[in-house]
Amino acid sequence: MKYCISILFLFFLVACNNSESKISENEFHELMENIAEGWSTQNTNKALSSFDEDAIYMEPPNIQYYRGHKQLRPYFDELDSKYKMEFHNLWFNKNTQSGAAEYTFSYGKDTSDVGIVVVELQNGKIKFWREYQRKGPTDFNKFLQIENKEWEWHIGNYPEPKDSLKEK
Numbered sequence: 001m002k003y004c005i006s007i008l009f010l011f012f013l014v015a016c017n018n019s020e021s022k023i024s025e026n027e028f029h030e031l032m033e034n035i036a037e038g039w040s041t042q043n044t045n046k047a048l049s050s051f052d053e054d055a056i057y058m059e060p061p062n063i064q065y066y067r068g069h070k071q072l073r074p075y076f077d078e079l080d081s082k083y084k085m086e087f088h089n090l091w092f093n094k095n096t097q098s099g100a101a102e103y104t105f106s107y108g109k110d111t112s113d114v115g116i117v118v119v120e121l122q123n124g125k126i127k128f129w130r131e132y133q134r135k136g137p138t139d140f141n142k143f144l145q146i147e148n149k150e151w152e153w154h155i156g157n158y159p160e161p162k163d164s165l166k167e168k
Contacts, residue, residue: 021123021124022094022097022124023094023097023121023124024094025092025094027124028090028092028099028121029090029092031050031121031124031125031126032050032087032090032099032101032119033087034046034047034049034050035047035050035085036085036086036087036103038050038076039076039079039083039084039085039105040083040084040085040086042079042080042081042083044073044076044077044079047076048069048072048073048076050125050126051069051072051125051126051129052122052123052125052126052127053068053069054067054068054127055067055068055069055072055125055126055127055128055129056127056128056129057072057075057129058128058129058130058131059130059131059132059133060130060132064131082107082108083105083106083107083108084104084105084106084107085103085104085105086103086104086105086106086140087101087102087103088101088102088103088104088140089101089102096120097120097121097122098118098119098120098121099118099119099121100116100117100118100119101116101117101119102114102115102116103115103116103117104138104140104143105133106138109138110137110138111135111136111137111138112135112136112137112138113133113134113135113136114133114134114135114136114140114143115131115132115133115134116131116132116133117129117130117131117132118130118131118132
């Protein structure tokens with residue numbers, strides 16, 4: 001009997017050590033808002049508190065890459081009062097502990113970086129951050145506006161459709 005209890009206790013310990021801390025959708029929103037507030041108020045510690053100590057922060061395929069608090073701290077420390085981060089939409093999957101956000105990152109000019117970030121969490125912190133962004137107007141509604149723009153790609157500059165079923 002003592003042997004069985006010892007084995008059960010060992011299984012319990014292993015299960016406890018392997019369990020990851022999962023967060024809720026509301027906690028995810030708080031995590032992301034910590035970053036926005038930290039960057040917008042030059043509070044590096046607040047922003048870093050949302051990231052795992054060994055987090056990977058990247059803009060693929062080869063734009064930006066930082067690993068861990070040691071590299072993120074000087075990157076975040078460079079932000080001054082002209083930098084502002086705003087999240088417009090946040091999505092979170094509690095089961096996979098992954099999420100995404102649409103954002104505007106402005107820097108005191110009439111243009112900003114507008115993009116999407118995809119994050120993967122581990123133990124309630126961001127382990128992987130991947131951002132994809134474009135330059136555009138600071139006003140998010142103007143960024144999304146359809147009228148009065150010269151579109152780079154549209155149906156008017158596509159070639160005639162190829163008819164692969166037509167015999168030559």
